Amino acid sequence: MKVNDVILRTIVKGVVLIILTLGVYLFFSGHNAPGGGFIGGLVLGSAIVLLYITYDIETIQRKMPFDFKKVAALGVLLTTGTAIGSLYFNVPFLSQTDGYFQIPILGEKHLTTVTIFEAGVALTVIGTLVTIILSISEDD
Amino acid sequence: MPIEFIIILLPFLFAVLIPIFHRRLSKKFIGWIVFFIPLSLFILLTTFIPRISNGETFSNTYEWIPSLNINFTTYIDGLSLILSLLITGIGALVVFYSNFYLSKKESLHHFYCYLLLFMGAMLGVVYSDNLIVLYAFWELTSVSSFLLIAFWHHRKASRAGARKSMTITVSGGIAMLAGFLMLYTMSGTLSIREIIVNVDVISDHTLFIPALILVLLGAFTKSAQFPFHIWLPDAMEAPTPVSAYLHSATMVKAGIYLVARFTPIFGGDMTWFWLVSGMGLITLFWGSFNAVRQTDLKAILAFSTVSQLGLIMSLLGFGSIALYFGYTTESIVYTQATFAALFHLINHSTFKGALFMMVGIVDHEVGTRDIRRLGGLMSFMPVTFTIALIGSFSMAGLPPFNGFLSKEMFFTAAIKVGSLDIFSLDSLGIFIPIIAWVASVFTFIYCLIVVGRTFTGKVKPDIKERDLHEAPFGMLVSPLILVTLVILIFFFPNIIGNYLLKPAMTSVYPTFPVDEMTPRIYAWHGLNPELWMTIGVIVLGIVLYKLVKYWVRVYKWFPQKLTFNSIYEGFITKSEDFSENLTNRYMNGNLTNYFIYIYIFFIATVAGYFITSEAFVWNTLNDSNVDHYELILIFVMMFTAVALTFAKSRITAVLINGVLGYSVAFFFVSFRAPDLALTQLVVESITTALFLICFKFLPEIKKEDSRRIWKISKGVISILVGVTVTIVGLAVVHYEKVTTISTYFEDAYHLAGGKNIVNTILGDFRAFDTMLEVVVLFIAGLGVYALIKLKARKGDTDVESK
Numbered sequence: 028m029k030v031n032d033v034i035l036r037t038i039v040k041g042v043v044l045i046i047l048t049l050g051v052y053l054f055f056s057g058h059n060a061p062g063g064g065f066i067g068g069l070v071l072g073s074a075i076v077l078l079y080i081t082y083d084i085e086t087i088q089r090k091m092p093f094d095f096k097k098v099a100a101l102g103v104l105l106t107t108g109t110a111i112g113s114l115y116f117n118v119p120f121l122s123q124t125d126g127y128f129q130i131p132i133l134g135e136k137h138l139t140t141v142t143i144f145e146a147g148v149a150l151t152v153i154g155t156l157v158t159i160i161l162s163i164s165e166d167d
Numbered sequence: 168m169p170i171e172f173i174i175i176l177l178p179f180l181f182a183v184l185i186p187i188f189h190r191r192l193s194k195k196f197i198g199w200i201v202f203f204i205p206l207s208l209f210i211l212l213t214t215f216i217p218r219i220s221n222g223e224t225f226s227n228t229y230e231w232i233p234s235l236n237i238n239f240t241t242y243i244d245g246l247s248l249i250l251s252l253l254i255t256g257i258g259a260l261v262v263f264y265s266n267f268y269l270s271k272k273e274s275l276h277h278f279y280c281y282l283l284l285f286m287g288a289m290l291g292v293v294y295s296d297n298l299i300v301l302y303a304f305w306e307l308t309s310v311s312s313f314l315l316i317a318f319w320h321h322r323k324a325s326r327a328g329a330r331k332s333m334t335i336t337v338s339g340g341i342a343m344l345a346g347f348l349m350l351y352t353m354s355g356t357l358s359i360r361e362i363i364v365n366v367d368v369i370s371d372h373t374l375f376i377p378a379l380i381l382v383l384l385g386a387f388t389k390s391a392q393f394p395f396h397i398w399l400p401d402a403m404e405a406p407t408p409v410s411a412y413l414h415s416a417t418m419v420k421a422g423i424y425l426v427a428r429f430t431p432i433f434g435g436d437m438t439w440f441w442l443v444s445g446m447g448l449i450t451l452f453w454g455s456f457n458a459v460r461q462t463d464l465k466a467i468l469a470f471s472t473v474s475q476l477g478l479i480m481s482l483l484g485f486g487s488i489a490l491y492f493g494y495t496t497e498s499i500v501y502t503q504a505t506f507a508a509l510f511h512l513i514n515h516s517t518f519k520g521a522l523f524m525m526v527g528i529v530d531h532e533v534g535t536r537d538i539r540r541l542g543g544l545m546s547f548m549p550v551t552f553t554i555a556l557i558g559s560f561s562m563a564g565l566p567p568f569n570g571f572l573s574k575e576m577f578f579t580a581a582i583k584v585g586s587l588d589i590f591s592l593d594s595l596g597i598f599i600p601i602i603a604w605v606a607s608v609f610t611f612i613y614c615l616i617v618v619g620r621t622f623t624g625k626v627k628p629d630i631k632e633r634d635l636h637e638a639p640f641g642m643l644v645s646p647l648i649l650v651t652l653v654i655l656i657f658f659f660p661n662i663i664g665n666y667l668l669k670p671a672m673t674s675v676y677p678t679f680p681v682d683e684m685t686p687r688i689y690a691w692h693g694l695n696p697e698l699w700m701t702i703g704v705i706v707l708g709i710v711l712y713k714l715v716k717y718w719v720r721v722y723k724w725f726p727q728k729l730t731f732n733s734i735y736e737g738f739i740t741k742s743e744d745f746s747e748n749l750t751n752r753y754m755n756g757n758l759t760n761y762f763i764y765i766y767i768f769f770i771a772t773v774a775g776y777f778i779t780s781e782a783f784v785w786n787t788l789n790d791s792n793v794d795h796y797e798l799i800l801i802f803v804m805m806f807t808a809v810a811l812t813f814a815k816s817r818i819t820a821v822l823i824n825g826v827l828g829y830s831v832a833f834f835f836v837s838f839r840a841p842d843l844a845l846t847q848l849v850v851e852s853i854t855t856a857l858f859l860i861c862f863k864f865l866p867e868i869k870k871e872d873s874r875r876i877w878k879i880s881k882g883v884i885s886i887l888v889g890v891t892v893t894i895v896g897l898a899v900v901h902y903e904k905v906t907t908i909s910t911y912f913e914d915a916y917h918l919a920g921g922k923n924i925v926n927t928i929l930g931d932f933r934a935f936d937t938m939l940e941v942v943v944l945f946i947a948g949l950g951v952y953a954l955i956k957l958k959a960r961k962g963d964t965d966v967e968s969k
Binding site for chain 2: 062064065072076099141147154158160
């Protein structure tokens with residue numbers, strides 16, 4: 028069945044951009060304002076799912092050749108890695124640290140290891156979400 | 168890093184590396200690379216011999232969990248050196264042999280990985296001074312043995328044998344752990360050496376006898392002592408190199424090692440003496456008696472191993488009597504039993520290893536191990552025949568082979584201990600030499616069977632068609648080295664005695680002077696009772712071997728139903744059936760039932776707590792005002808919740824559920840929790856989308872069981888759950904039994920450097936939760952993926968039951 032979904036496709040092209048921006052914004056703003064790794068990951072993941080729903084799976088997979096299982100695995104690796112990494116600095120497991128750094132062009136920025144931890148959370152959420160939805164919808 | 172740690176860790180390291188790199192390696196080389204590990208370890212260990220025989224010991228500690236007294240302490244003394252030389256020496260020979268025995272088509276990387284795992288674990292057992300570390304390595308040997316027995320896991324018998332050995336040895340291991348913990352409670356230390364030093368403290372403790380019995384359970388299950396011996400014959404499903412290595416030369420000796428190691432602690436006690444030597448004697452007799460009726464060569468050797476292990480065990484029991492007397496010039500003779508035990512431990516490994524390899528050669532070249540189909544191989548396989556002859560005659564206790572020496576010493580010890588008058592030996596002692604002698608007669612008979620039925624007589628027709636020839640030279644090397652040792656040890660036994668057994672005796676009798684405990688071993692010691700016993704064994708053995716078909720009927724007298732095997736089988740099947748019935752009764756696949764269990768449990772615990780603890784306080788004083796739009800939201804939610812129960816199709820239910828979810832999000836907005844609102848909105852959207860994707864796979868809602876009582880009970884449970892949640896919600900506001908921790912989180916910016924409290928909790932204060940949640944989420948995702956993608960298609964065969 029051929030569905031006439033020109034309107035959907037056109038809107039999604041714009042909307043996905045907005046959702047992705049929002050997702051990235053939410054991820055970074057999580058430190059001091061509402062947001063964070065989990066919600067950022069959810070928003071980014073739902074943008075990708077929206078793409079899959081609007082276009083077909085093959086098209087998107089050609090454009091985004093990620094194996095989302097591996098994305099999730101990378102996320103878990105990052106999260107547990109930062110946890111274990113703190114042991115190498117002779118501090119308790121899962122210690123997080125932060126500091127203010129002078130970066131060219133951007134100026135003084137607050138950098139934290141929690142960001143890496145949260146990036147792991149976000150990647151796991153994206154990977155798992157897309158994996159689950161893809162494997163269910165591909166099943167016949 | 169101390170050299171002892173390297174010795175233990177090297178096999179483990181290669182056990183990890185081989186599966187990783189096996190694709191890069193040609194299958195021809197894997198075995199040879201592995202071969203150099205035990206070989207180099209063996210050579211390294213031989214350099215310890217001079218120092219150890221001078222009475223030195225080596226110990227190193229790596230602090231592992233010091234707060235629990237669990238430290239990785241290695242201890243090399245005479246006793247552990249003997250065992251480790253056997254592990255590496257026989258290990259090298261076995262790997263060399265299996266290079267020729269195993270086809271290159273087998274999954275060699277698995278085989279050698281398991282074998283190295285075992286080697287490392289076994290070295291860990293004999294070197295550990297800490298009880299808990301010893302236990303960990305002990306169970307690891309059981310696991311690697313399980314993996315090796317099930318190496319040909321497509322065969323049902325292999326899997327059954329592996330499971331049987333695992334069940335029995337691990338159960339014994341757990342009993343042993345309990346014994347270790349009792350020892351720890353009594354002595355306050357986990358170090359074996361420290362326990363030995365403080366032995367006076369524990370010997371009057373009430374836990375002394377229970378600990379003794381539990382530790383012995385571990386040793387008896389591992390060393391296949393009666394009635395736990397039933398796993399060893401079934402373990403013969405493993406490839407023959409494994410049987411030669413684990414199930415005759417090393418792993419089954421772990422129990423012997425444990426008994427020898429704990430003799431300074433428990434020895435001298437009557438319970439210990441009777442359990443160790445009594446069980447040993449029964450095993451000795453039962454093993455040799457049953458070996459005679461077997462028709463599979465490997466089964467004969469398995470029962471003979473059981474019987475020989477019983478022999479060594481009973482010798483250790485005899486030897487422990489010396490500790491009852493303490494050191495005197497009279498009591499020193501009883502230590503010779505232990506000396507004989509350790510001597511026979513080495514001898515048994517040499518001749519039994521050779522015999523197993525011999526059986527492997529026969530199996531490999533002729534294609535069967537059944538003595539009813541074998542015969543007359545002598546002229547085709549002269550070298551294999553020589554190996555079999557030397558190995559068997561050594562096992563039977565004939566000169567000029569090493570088995571003769573230790574067998575004579577066994578008879579000496581049996582006669583000496585039998586004539587004692589302590590531990591009610593004055594009435595029962597007479598049976599000890601008798602049982603020893605009768606068992607030796609059977610040993611002699613099955614040794615004759617192994618050689619006679621395989622190599623002499625006529626060639627049976629069904630193997631005649633095969634092209635019978637000698638095995639390739641590579642396969643003969645290892646057994647030939649072993650039988651050469653068998654002869655060399657006979658002629659130069661005192662080298663072994665002075666360099667290996669002498670320091671080991673100090674480990675068993677730390678308080679005795681070492682030089683007096685080391686007798687000179689003579690092949691000829693006059694016409695004494697021991698020699699007459701041996702001659703009697705030979706004469707009666709030959710007579711009975713010739714008449715075997717007349718008295719073999721004896722075995723039919725035993726009722727089939729009462730064998731230990733059928734008791735074990737019965738126990739396993741009964742317990743499986745029972746648990747299956749029990750599980751099927753409540754796990755009936757009906758989702759409604761599962762929810763009912765969860766909710767009833769929830770109501771019982773949560774509501775039960777609030778009712779019994781009277782924590783439920785409700786006053787309206789502190790409540791804030793309820794706004795109009797909040798009221799509207801509440802009514803919307805109440806309406807949708809009720810409407811949900813009347814939904815006739817799934818799509819309606821999904822959509823109404825979505826309305827509920829979004830309303831909750833509105834609540835979050837109105838209570839100024841933007842994070843929660845955002846998360847709730849996104850989660851709700853994704854769940855709804857997911858439902859819609861899954862929708863096409865779901866069947867129509869079925870008309871439910873409409874019995875009135877069923878409906879009412881479900882209604883009651885639902886209402887109770889709602890009431891419980893409401894009560895909790897209302898009571899939490901006034902709950903004062905625990906102090907709140909929110910003030911701690913309010914200082915988030917200083918403690919964690921973030922202003923968003925929720926996220927500092929997630930990412931810092933309670934990051935452990937988050938980390939594990941991420942892992943759980945990932946595992947759940949993989950689970951969904953695996954369930955959908957990897958489910959068995961129609962027509963797929965069940966790979967398990969071949």
